[in-house]
Amino acid sequence: MADVAVPVSLGGQIRLVAGLRWKIMRNYLRQKSNVLDFIGIVTAGLCAAVLVVGIGFAISFGAHAAVTTGHFSWLTLLFLGILVFWQIFPLFAAGLGVNFEFRTLLRFPLSLSAFYLIALAYGLADFSAITSVCWLFAMVLGIATANLALLPAAILISALLLLMSVTLERLLGSWFERLIAKRVSRELFFGFVILLSISGQFVKPLIDHFDNRPPQALLRFMPYLSLTPPVLAGNALNAAEAHDFGGLLLRAVGLLIYVLLFSVFLWQRFATQYRGEELSEGTAPARSAPRVKSAAIAGIDVLSFLSPAVAAVLRKDFQYLLRNGFLLMSLFMPPFLVFLFTAQFAGAHPWAIRTGVSTDTFFPAMIGYLLLMLMMPAYNCFAYEGKGIQTYFTAPVRFRDVFLGKNIMHMGILLFEVSVSILLLVWRIGLPSAPVFAATLVGMAFAGAGQFALANWASLCYPRKLEFGSMRGQHGSGVAIWIGFGSQFLLGGVCSLVLFMGRWTNNPWLPAEAFAALAAASVAGYFSSLDGLSDLAERKKERLIEILCR
Amino acid sequence: MTGAAIVTERLTRRFGDLTAVNGIDLTVAAGQFFGFLGPNGAGKSTTIKMLTGLLAPTSGRMQLLGLDFSSNAVDIKRQIGVVPEGMGLFERLTGLEYLTFVGRMYGLDRTTTLQRATELLEFMQLADRPKSVIADYSHGMQKKIALAAAVIHGPRILFLDEPFEGVDALAAGALKSLLGRMTERGVTIFLTSHVLEIVERLCSHVGIIHKGRLVAQGSMEELRAGVAEAGSKTTLEQIFLSIVGQDGAVRPQMEELSWLM
Secondary structure, three states, X not given: OHHHOOOOOHHHHHHHHHHXXXXXXXXXXXXXXXXXXXXXHHHHHHHHHHHHHHXXXXXXXXXXXXXXXXXXXXXXXXXXXXXXHHHHHHHHHOOOOOOHHHHHXXXXXXXXXXXXXXXXXXXXXXXXXXXXXXXXXXXXXXXXXXXXXXXHHHHHHHHHHHHHHHXXXXXXXXXXXXXXOOHHHHHHHHHHHHHHHHHHHHHHHHHHHOOOOOOXXXXXXXXXXXXXXXXXXXXXXXXXXXXXXXHHHHXXXXXXXXXXXXXXXXXXXXXXXXXXXXXXXXXXXXXXXXXXXXXXHHOOOOOOOOOHHHHHHHHHHHHHHHHOHHHHHHOOHHHHHHHHHHHHHEOOOOXXXXXXXXXXXXXXXXXXXXXXXXXXXXHHOOOXXXXXXXXXXXXXXXXXXXXXXXXXXXXXXXXXXXHHHHHHHHHHOOOOOHHHHHHHHHHHHHHHHHXXXXXXXXXXXXXXXXXXXXXXXXXXXXXXXXXXXXXXXXXXXXXXXXXXXXXXXXXXXXXXXXXXXXXXXXXXXXXXXXXXXXXXXXXXHHHHHHHHOO | OOOEEEEEEEEEEEEOOEEEEEEEEEEEEOOOEEEEEOOOOOOHHHHHHHHOOOOOOOEEEEEEOOEEOOOOHHHHHHOEEEEOOOOOOOOOOEHHHHXXXXXXXXXXXXXXXXXXXXXXXXXXXXXXXXXXXXXXXXHHHHHHHHHHHHHOOOOOEEEEEXXXXXXXXXXXXXXXXXXXXXXXXXXXXXXXOOOHHHHHXXXXXXXXXXXXXXXXXXXXXXXXXXXXXXXXXXXXXXXHHHHHHHHOOOOOOHHHHHHHO
């Protein structure tokens, strides 16, 4: 009977959840494709680790230099950098917030304390948290090697900052989760994140505008910054170095107050969630609307030149695109970034590189960049199909029609983005020379067609389901991502070689001719691959359905 | 076999060491309303997936409408309709968009597709939410749109995996009458359901699968004759339990759960 169940201790509950996570991971790795996926993610993680360790060394040297030269304000800047990274990176990486699996634990008799501590532990498992902890550790090392007497103070301050940061990140995460619960606010927020991510481009002109001096308005705020955690941390270590232990203690207490304050807020948030308030997205009931008669929507079929099945897939993908706010908004990014790059790297500009990159160099680079950004989704083209993938196998169609529909849709997006970018280029700095223009566009046909064949194969072999209209944890299969990048760099290398052939031989039209031959072969290869891919789809259908219907 | 809509010979499907479907020889005549029953994990969904092209058999043969499935898959799919397990819906399309998509995938022209889609939405009482995407539908509404998509091209065989699960009584009544009219017009319906009363009321013939093997097949009268004592009216539930429960597999060992009593 239930009344004989013994309450599980806090430690026991945390151990159970840790064990659960481990078993989920172990079972996940039992399948070969998941192992490959995992290897892909680990490889990407190793690359990121090299970057983290490299920056860690720089931080350690910086902290060492700050202490040895007595510039303790540098420590403040390092603390500030780590804190900002810890809090801001998750917004960009879309990894913020307690994930769904974690929330499902609430149906078990888990205590609020265990729920709170597990949530904090989840916060420490984020990439941004692990990285920030490594960098804090690097700072402590740098400070200790400069002055060993500062080690206890450095450990104390770093530990307080760590506690404060992880609590704050969880707190911001829970608020953020509530903010993005509605589709409209979610999409507005995503737009804000995009704008924030590109606002760095305006830092340089702003600095130039203020003649390399901070504006007076900003300076008036400086005294208030002394109460912020990074300044408290930096000043605490400065006080420790001056043997002012009262000052050290006072600032440590200041940091502790931050920890307690954020903990109280976070406890309240989780207590609300613990009581059963659902913070994730939900479906609002729709209002009834007037019925639509078929005659009213019949109209002219603009896709009548395609076979019905190809047109149906294309139309369906277009409707999906229109309803996927994140995907749609992400299409604004490439032309906008092209606009910014034209301002910074090409042509003459008052605050950029005085001798701009020539249009003949900029244009192929721009197309390469657009292909790199826009082709990646093609490597997981069934990501949003969900259970609908079964329709492709129950309907009387060959899978080549499905691929054709999807690839035409993708090609349409690519052409639209390229056209907008070319218009921006013409407006900003003009067109490149005719041979380079022709060679680049034909080269794009070669690289695009070649990639579609490979991307279709990767989509069948390494599918990954993505949640529609969601930011959190959305990425393709690790293997597919590496295949995508690998093929892009390989094709980019071939294209670069062909483009340089024109310079080496002093024959400006040679690259266009070479690309035309390559493009013809590539397009022929693409069409001949479709039948083989149809057969492959039949062989892979069980796995495809299993993954996408989960 | 002449007049047979579905014929399988030694149909087998293995998943590693597990044999989910083990050498099934099944025959369903054209125009039959066939109920396919079995306990959980017996192999019902695996069989229906093989018959609809969602899963390849490990061995054995399937013939639908006189055509061998392996060599005529596309021709066969054109003549069958499916409500698969999980329904297989594109949830970010509206009901009309989804039906239009399916109609076009089955080769209907645009005008016919739109006309049938509109009629089906009206019949299924889904027409008053033209702007709602399927993801926002209730479970029962999703079942109805899945069924509408399965019949939009006028299939000769209809495969339904648990079609009444989550559907309210009013809608279920309408669906049953629709399915009844379809069989009257010669459509073969192959249905799986856990609700034995529905199968008993709708189906003229029944097959029972247990542990991957077809343990009984025939008309309701034939099955009753096999298990009933003279003069008694046996229900499908009694038939089912007497066939599947013979080895005690479906009888929970309640005496071993004394702590729950």
